[in-house]
Amino acid sequence: MLMGAALAPIDLFIVNVALPTIQADLRASNATLEWVVAGYGIGFALLLVLGGRLGDAFGRRRLFSVGLAAFSLTSLVCGLAPNALTLVVARAAQGAAAALLVPQVLSIIQAGTAGERRARVLGYYGATGGISMVIGQLLGGVLVSADLAGLGWRPIFLVNVPIGLLAMWLARRTLNESRATDPVGLDLLGTPLLGATLLALLVPLMEGHGLGWPWWCWALLAAFPVLLVGFFQVERRVEARGGAPLLPPSVLRMAPMRHGLFIAVPFFAGFGGFMFVYALLLQNGLRLSPLGSGLALTPTAVAFLVTTLLVARLVNRFGRRVMVAASLVLVLSLLVLIGTVLSTWPALTVWHLVPGTLLFGIGQGLAAPTLFRSILSRVPADRAGVGSGVLTTTQQTSLALGVATFGTLFAVLSAPGGVAFAHALTVVSTIQILTSILIGALALRLPDPRESGI
Incomplete structure (x- = not known):
């Protein structure tokens, strides 16, 4: 498995x-x-x-x-x-x-x-x-x-x-084979409608700049809020009839879930955008080999792994304050990366990047499990599976959104090449710093995960 x-x-x-x-x-x-x-x-x-x-x-x-x-x-x-x-x-x-x-x-x-x-x-x-x-x-x-x-x-x-x-x-x-004794039905209308809603947003964000923003890109962007409202109307009707909507409105109306998702969207979008932008910077900007790029990203991955193995003890002791600390570590990591890139470009090496990437992995490792645990802490036990599905769907959607937004911004800013890569990373990272500060402030309103016993 x-x-x-x-x-x-x-x-x-x-x-x-x-x-x-x-x-x-x-x-x-x-x-x-x-x-x-x-x-x-x-x-x-x-x-x-x-x-x-x-x-x-x-x-x-x-x-x-x-x-x-x-x-x-x-x-x-x-x-x-x-x-x-x-x-x-x-x-x-x-x-x-x-x-x-x-x-x-x-x-x-x-x-x-x-x-x-x-x-x-x-x-x-x-x-x-x-x-x-x-x-x-x-x-x-x-x-x-x-x-x-x-x-x-x-x-x-x-x-x-x-x-x-x-x-x-x-x-x-x-x-061994197993199945539910009373399986939940399928949302055959909500699923494709959510897909159409996401594509109406992501297609113009990714393709608009390269194509010179043709009319149909603006038409899709205009259709996005209409489709989004239509999706939630469909989900509300499905749930009212006793069906099983893809994203149940009753779960989304829970204050901890609603507030947590408001934090989760920019958090996971920032992570997805960072990994995409950083990969392009390493190979297109620094001309590192794929192996060199993999090695440069390894401190982030290792720090993330080690931190996630330890974070449960920290949450049991400090509760939601771990999320606040995580946002501060992320801000520090991005400041270190900006300073490193601007002060050493174009002589930047993998070793110069280790402190910043290591801190970024620690921040992500502190934040992700704590955020999941806090959001799900007040979801009733009989709705835990539904809550997890809503959160994971939001996570994956936000990762894609981060690639679309930050990736497009980085591509536009780094188009001239050379030192433009360093300046583009600075702009993207500055936006993520502001987002991390906002996430830290909002985290103070998250429910204390220790109260749920999860």
Whole structure:
């Protein structure tokens, strides 16, 4: 199960170090690179709740295996993609496959374990995300730099095929089938409507600058609020009829959930934007190799992993103040990165970046688990699964939004090349500093996670 659970986050991070290589090989624009990253997140976000409900209805082991098969197949298509459009479509399909796969892991753990064994396995699951981040950065750099059989960036996707097949074989031999006794229905209208709403916002943000802002970009932006209101109207009617909406309005009306999501959107958008922008700076700005780029990002991943393993004790002692401290660490990390880049450019090296990236990983490791725990702390036990689905969908959507907004801004500001990369990073990081300060102030209104006993 952990092998399957690791595939989704590994592929979220492994692609970052390959972006410039993909751009050169497929003659892709910066907007296309944004789609390569964001398309995965959109596919993941849209079908995540649906994937969990399908597993409850038709069998979790079955959907786990179906998700693995689909992920392996879409990874193969990504690795063989002859052009940028094929890669973008395959990445969105890969995200959708991950959405079928990932929700089954926690469901199988809950159904098949108890007591101390469950606590131990959940600990392994929690560590998997951090470990996957480390593996993704390093493995991506190694595979692209090795240029196996002259394939360049393609092995970062092709490597998923044998791993997926092995995980499928192990699943058939080791996992018992389970399903919910009273499965929740599917939101067949809300899911595509949410997809249309997100695309109405993200398509013009990513494509508008490169195309000179044609009329249809403005039309989509004008349609976005209309579609958003329509989506919530549909969700309200579905819930009023006793159905199972994708994002239940009753959960969104809970003050801790509503306030927490208001923090979660800029927080996760900032993280997604930072990872995308930083990857472009390292390779397009500093001309680092993919392996060098992976090594430069490794302190962030390692610091994130170690911090997430320790943060539970800090939250038990200090409560929501950990979130405030995390925002201060993030502000400090971005200030250090700005100072380092401006003072050493163009002689900037990987070693110069270690202090800033290390602090950024610590800040993220402190904030992410604390935010999840605080938001879900007041959600009733019988709605915990729904609350988790809402939060995770928001997380993945926000990551894609961060890539679209910060990625486009960075591309516009760094267009002349040279020192413009340093100035572009400064502008993007300054916006994120202001956002982090706001997040720290708002975190004081989060519920104390210690009160829930989670």
